[in-house]
Amino acid sequence: MYDRSKIRNFSIIAHIDHGKSTLADRLLQITRTVSDRDMEEQLLDNMDIERERGITIKARAVRLDYTAPDGEEYILNLIDTPGHVDFNYEVSRSLNACEGAILVVDATQGVEAQTMANAYLAVDNGLEVVPVINKIDLPAAMPERVKHEIEDTIGIPALDAPEISAKNGINIQEVLDRIVSDVPAPKGDDNAPLKCLIFDSYYDSYLGVVVYVRVMDGTLRPGERIRMMNTGAEFDVVSVGYMSPFGLTQSDCIRAGEVGYITASIKSISDTRVGDTVTHAAKPTETPFPGFKKCIPMVFSGIYPADGAKYQDLKEAILKLQLNDASLTFEPETSAALGFGFRCGFLGLLHMDIIQERLEREFNLDIVTTAPSVIYKILLKTGEELTIDNPLNYPAADKIEAAYEPMVKATLLTPKEFIGAVNTLCQERRGEFVTMDYLDTERVEIHYRLPLNEIIYDFFDSLKSRTRGYASLDYELDGYDESKLVKLDIMLNGEIIDALTFIIHADKAYGRARKMVERLKENIPRQLFEIPVQAAIGGKIIASETVKAMRKDVLAKCYGGDITRKKKLLEKQKEGKKRMRTFGSVAVPSEAFMAVLKLDE
Amino acid sequence: MNDTAIYVHVPYCKSKCGYCDFCSSPDVSTVDAYVSELIHRIKAYKTEQSVKSIYFGGGTPTYIGADRLCLILDAILSNFSISNGCEITAEANPGTVDINGLKLMKKAGFNRLSAGIQTANESELKALGRVSHTVTDGARLVRNAREAGFENINLDLMYGIPGQTPESLDHSLDFVLQLKPEHISAYALKLEEGTPLYKQKPVLPDDDTTADMYAQINAKLKANGYNRYEISNFAKPGYESRHNLRYWQGGDYIGFGLAAASLTGNTRYLQSPDMKEFLSGNAPDVVETLDAAGREAEYIMLHLRLSSGVDKDEYKEKFKLDFDKKFEKQIKTYTDGGFAVNTDKSFYLSDSGIFVSNTIITDFIY
Numbered sequence: 001m002y003d004r005s006k007i008r009n010f011s012i013i014a015h016i017d018h019g020k021s022t023l024a025d026r027l028l029q030i031t032r033t034v035s036d037r038d039m040e041e042q043l044l045d046n047m048d049i050e051r052e053r054g055i056t057i058k059a060r061a062v063r064l065d066y067t068a069p070d071g072e073e074y075i076l077n078l079i080d081t082p083g084h085v086d087f088n089y090e091v092s093r094s095l096n097a098c099e100g101a102i103l104v105v106d107a108t109q110g111v112e113a114q115t116m117a118n119a120y121l122a123v124d125n126g127l128e129v130v131p132v133i134n135k136i137d138l139p140a141a142m143p144e145r146v147k148h149e150i151e152d153t154i155g156i157p158a159l160d161a162p163e164i165s166a167k168n169g170i171n172i173q174e175v176l177d178r179i180v181s182d183v184p185a186p187k188g189d190d191n192a193p194l195k196c197l198i199f200d201s202y203y204d205s206y207l208g209v210v211v212y213v214r215v216m217d218g219t220l221r222p223g224e225r226i227r228m229m230n231t232g233a234e235f236d237v238v239s240v241g242y243m244s245p246f247g248l249t250q251s252d253c254i255r256a257g258e259v260g261y262i263t264a265s266i267k268s269i270s271d272t273r274v275g276d277t278v279t280h281a282a283k284p285t286e287t288p289f290p291g292f293k294k295c296i297p298m299v300f301s302g303i304y305p306a307d308g309a310k311y312q313d314l315k316e317a318i319l320k321l322q323l324n325d326a327s328l329t330f331e332p333e334t335s336a337a338l339g340f341g342f343r344c345g346f347l348g349l350l351h352m353d354i355i356q357e358r359l360e361r362e363f364n365l366d367i368v369t370t371a372p373s374v375i376y377k378i379l380l381k382t383g384e385e386l387t388i389d390n391p392l393n394y395p396a397a398d399k400i401e402a403a404y405e406p407m408v409k410a411t412l413l414t415p416k417e418f419i420g421a422v423n424t425l426c427q428e429r430r431g432e433f434v435t436m437d438y439l440d441t442e443r444v445e446i447h448y449r450l451p452l453n454e455i456i457y458d459f460f461d462s463l464k465s466r467t468r469g470y471a472s473l474d475y476e477l478d479g480y481d482e483s484k485l486v487k488l489d490i491m492l493n494g495e496i497i498d499a500l501t502f503i504i505h506a507d508k509a510y511g512r513a514r515k516m517v518e519r520l521k522e523n524i525p526r527q528l529f530e531i532p533v534q535a536a537i538g539g540k541i542i543a544s545e546t547v548k549a550m551r552k553d554v555l556a557k558c559y560g561g562d563i564t565r566k567k568k569l570l571e572k573q574k575e576g577k578k579r580m581r582t583f584g585s586v587a588v589p590s591e592a593f594m595a596v597l598k599l600d601e
Numbered sequence: 602m603n604d605t606a607i608y609v610h611v612p613y614c615k616s617k618c619g620y621c622d623f624c625s626s627p628d629v630s631t632v633d634a635y636v637s638e639l640i641h642r643i644k645a646y647k648t649e650q651s652v653k654s655i656y657f658g659g660g661t662p663t664y665i666g667a668d669r670l671c672l673i674l675d676a677i678l679s680n681f682s683i684s685n686g687c688e689i690t691a692e693a694n695p696g697t698v699d700i701n702g703l704k705l706m707k708k709a710g711f712n713r714l715s716a717g718i719q720t721a722n723e724s725e726l727k728a729l730g731r732v733s734h735t736v737t738d739g740a741r742l743v744r745n746a747r748e749a750g751f752e753n754i755n756l757d758l759m760y761g762i763p764g765q766t767p768e769s770l771d772h773s774l775d776f777v778l779q780l781k782p783e784h785i786s787a788y789a790l791k792l793e794e795g796t797p798l799y800k801q802k803p804v805l806p807d808d809d810t811t812a813d814m815y816a817q818i819n820a821k822l823k824a825n826g827y828n829r830y831e832i833s834n835f836a837k838p839g840y841e842s843r844h845n846l847r848y849w850q851g852g853d854y855i856g857f858g859l860a861a862a863s864l865t866g867n868t869r870y871l872q873s874p875d876m877k878e879f880l881s882g883n884a885p886d887v888v889e890t891l892d893a894a895g896r897e898a899e900y901i902m903l904h905l906r907l908s909s910g911v912d913k914d915e916y917k918e919k920f921k922l923d924f925d926k927k928f929e930k931q932i933k934t935y936t937d938g939g940f941a942v943n944t945d946k947s948f949y950l951s952d953s954g955i956f957v958s959n960t961i962i963t964d965f966i967y
Binding site: 526527529548550551554555556557558559560561564567570571573574577585 | 812869
C-alpha cells in the first residue's frame with residue numbers, strides 16, 4: 001500500500017562517539033527489522049574500520065516497518081550519514097534525501113564541533129531537527145545542561161528532548177514516536193516526471209553499481225531507460241526496490257517520497273555521482289536537483305608498496321577501493337627513492353587515513369606513504385599560473401613571482417581550561433585568531449583561520465593529545481592566501497630523497513628541517529659508512545645530523561656445532577636488509593619514512 | 602679427505618652460568634649412562650681417516666671427573682688411528698679439577714687445556730651469573746695445570762660485561778697475561794634469548810664501547826706477542842688451535858655426544874639434543890647435505906672470520922670460480938672503505954672490517 005503520509009525519511013547526525021550507530025542498531029531491533037538473534041553491534045557500519053573507530057565512512061540506508069502504538073503502520077527510512085567533515089558533501093546529499101534528522105548528543109560531553117556543523121547543515125537544508133540526549137545512564141550525564149546548551153548554541157527547542165540510552169535500550173520508543181510526530185511526511189507527485197537524488201552507490205560484482213536514491217517526484221519501474229542528468233550517462237533499469245539490513249528487496253516500482261535502490265548493469269561508479277539527479281530518458285524532469293558537485297580531492301600523497309615487487313598488488317587494491325569510492329583519485333607516479341607507486345588524492349585527512357588503513361588491513365599490503373601535500377597555486381614571473389599538488393613539481397624559487405596556499409576556517413570547541421593549549425597550537429600552526437565565544441560557563445567555541453597545509457600533518461592528533469581528547473575540530477575551505485613558501489629537500493649521503501621533499505612556509509622551515517633530520521637519524525640503522533642527513537632549501541643546507549658508522553656487528557663464536565645456526569642468522573640479517581630501500585649505499589627502512597610524517601610527539 | 606678430528610660433548614656443569622645457552626645442565630643423575638653411551642658410540646664408529654685433533658667441550662668436561670674423561674679418551678685412542686702430535690684439548694673450569702686430576706689427564710694423553718677465566722673482577726663474575734668459582738680459583742687452576750705438565754693452555758676472556766669499564770678490562774688482561782697462556786680467546790658477551798641473564802635485561806656496554814674494548818684487547822695482546830688469527834682467537838706463534846682451525850677451514854670432524862655435530866665431506870650430522878633420546882641410542886641423526894652453493898657460503902663465512910682470509914687459489918680449486926671476478930663489486934666497496942685487503946693470493950678483512958664482519962659477510966653470501 002503506497003501512502004505517502006505514512007512515510008518518514010530521516011537521518012541521524014552526531015559527533016564521533018556520541019552513539020549514532022548504536023541508536024541505529026536499537027531502532028532496527030525495536031521495529032523487529034532485525035531479530036535479537038541476528039543483532040550484531042553497529043549493523044550499519046559494515047567495515048571493520050567503521051566499527052573500531054566508531055565512525056561511518058559511507059552513507060547507508062535501511063527501511064524499517066514500524067507499527068505505532070495506535071496501530072498505524074509506518075515506513076521509516078533511516079539514512080545513515082558519515083559524521084566527519086571530510087565527507088561534508090556526502091552528508092549534505094544524504095540530508096537532502098530526508099525531511100528530518102535526529103540529532104544525537106552525548107549527555108556527558110555536550111555539544112561538539114561536529115554536532116554543530118551537522119546540525120547547521122540539517123537546518124540549512126530545511127530539515128526538522130529532533131534532538132535526543134544519549135548516554136543518560138552514565139553517572140557523569142548532565143541532560144539538563146546539555147539541553148540548554150543545544151538551545152543556546154544551535155537555536156532549536158530541546159527542553160523536551162528524549163533522554164535515552166541507546167546502549168541499554170532506554171526510551172527508544174520515545175524516539176520512534178518523535179520521528180512519526182515531528183518529521184513531516186515527504187511531499188512530491190508520483191505522476192510528475194521522474195526526479196531521484198543519488199545519495200550513495202556501491203559496486204557489486206554481480207549487479208554492477210547499486211545506486212541509492214530518494215525519489216522526489218515520479219515513479220520508476222524496471223525496464224525503463226534512465227539518464228544521469230549531470231554525467232549524461234543512460235542505462236536501462238534492471239531492478240528497483242528497498243534496502244533491508246540484510247540486502248536488497250525487489251519491488252515493482254519506487255515512487256515519489258520513497259527511498260530505494262536502482263540497478264541497471266552500470267559498470268563504473270563514476271557514472272553515478274552522489275548528488276546527481278536520475279530521470280527518465282524519454283521524459284526528463286526540467287529541474288535537476290540543485291547543488292551537484294564533483295568531489296575535489298584536497299590532500300595528496302604518494303602511496304608506494306614497502307616491497308617494490310608488490311606494485312601490481314597495490315594497483316589492484318586501489319582499483320578495488322575506487323570501485324566504491326569515486327572521491328579517491330590516483331595516477332601512477334615514480335619516485336627515485338621508492339620506485340613505482342601512485343599519487344593519490346583524498347577529500348581530507350581522515351579519508352587519507354582510512355584509505356591507507358584499508359590498503360594495509362583489507363589487502364594485507366605494507367605501504368609507504370609520502371608527506372601529504374595540498375594544492376598550491378603559483379604565479380610564475382612569466383605570468384603563467386601553475387597548480388602544484390606534488391612537491392617535486394614545485395618550480396625553482398627564482399622563477400616564482402608569487403605563491404598561494406589554501407586556507408581553512410576552523411571551528412574548535414573546547415572546555416575553557418584548554419583555551420591556552422588550543423590557542424598555542426593554532427598559533428604554532430600559523431593560525432590567525434578570529435573570534436571566541438563562550439557556549440556556557442564551561443565551554444568555548446574558538447574560530448581560527450589556518451593554512452590547510454598546517455593541519456594535514458598531525459594537527460588533529462596534537463589537538464587531541466594537548467586537550468586530553470576534549471577539544472573537537474571542524475573546518476571548511478576558505479580560499480587562497482599569498483604565502484612565503486619554500487621547497488625543503490632531504491638528503492642522505494648528499495643525495496636528495498625525492499619521497500621526503502615537501503613544501504613549507506619559510507618561517508617554519510628551519511624547525512621542521514631540524515626535526516626531520518633528527519627523526520631520520522633515529523630511524524636509520526647505523527651502517528658501515530657514516531651517513532650525513534641534511535635538509536636543504538635550494539641547495540643551501542639548513543639542518544644536518546650524522547648517522548654514525550656502525551662499529552659492532554659480529555658473531556663472537558662460530559665452532560663446529562654453531563655453523564648451521566650462524567649461517568641462518570646471517571641469512572635473516574640479509575633478508576632484513578633486502579626489505580629496506582637503498583639509496584646509493586644507504587639502506588633505509590620503511591618505518592623511517594613513516595616516522596618523519598609524525599613529528600609532533 | 603683422509604684425516605679428521607673428534608669432538609666429545611660433555612653436557613654437565615656445576616651450575617649453569619647466566620648467559621649460557623649451550624647444551625648443558627647441573628643434573629648429573631645420567632652421567633654414568635651418558636659416558637657408557639659415548640664409549641659405545643665411539644667403539645662402534647669405523648673410519649680409515651687418521652685423527653689430527655681431539656677436543657672435549659661442554660658444559661664443563663672436568664666436572665664429571667678426570668677418571669671418566671680418561672676412560673672416554675682411552676676408548677678413542679684405541680678405536681681410531683691417531684696422528685703423531687695429535688692435539689688433545691679439554692675444557693676445564695676453575696674449581697672442578699685438582700692437581701691429581703690434572704696429572705691423571707696429562708698421563709692419559711690430554712696435552713692442551715682450555716680454562717674459562719672470563720674476568721679478573723669478582724663483581725663481573727657475579728654479573729655474568731658465574732657463581733661456581735672465584736678469580737683466585739682460576740689462577741690456581743692454571744698453576745696446577747703447569748705443574749701437571751700442560752704446556753699448551755688457553756684462557757677464555759669476556760668483554761662487554763654489564764658494569765665493565767676499560768680499566769676493569771685492562772685489569773683482567775693483566776691478570777690473564779701474567780698467567781702466560783699460549784692462547785687466549787676473547788668473546789663479546791651476547792644475550793641469548795631464554796637465558797636467565799637475558800630475562801634480567803641488564804644494561805650492557807653500548808656497541809661503541811664494546812668496539813673500543815675489542816680494540817683495547819687487540820692492542821694489548823699484540824703488544825704481548827699474541828697474534829689474532831680469528832675474530833675471537835689470539836695465539837703465540839705456533840699455538841693456534843688446530844682443532845678449531847679445522848672447523849673454520851672446512852675439514853672433516855666427528856662429534857660424539859648430546860647435540861654434537863659431525864661433518865663428512867658435504868654432509869653434516871647432528872646427534873639428538875634430547876638426553877633421553879640420546880641415551881636410548883636409537884634416535885637418528887639430523888642430516889644436512891650441503892650443495893655446492895651452501896658449501897661455498899660456509900667457506901666464505903668461515904674464512905672471512907680468519908685473519909688469513911680467503912685463499913683465492915684454494916677457492917678456485919674448490920668451487921671452480923674466480924673470486925676476484927665473482928665479487929668484483931664487493932671487493933671494491935670494502936677495500937675502498939678500508940674494511941678489507943685484497944692481494945694476489947688472498948682477500949681478508951682488516952682491523953676495521955673484522956668487528957663489523959656480519960654485514961660484510963652477508964654481502965658475499967646469499
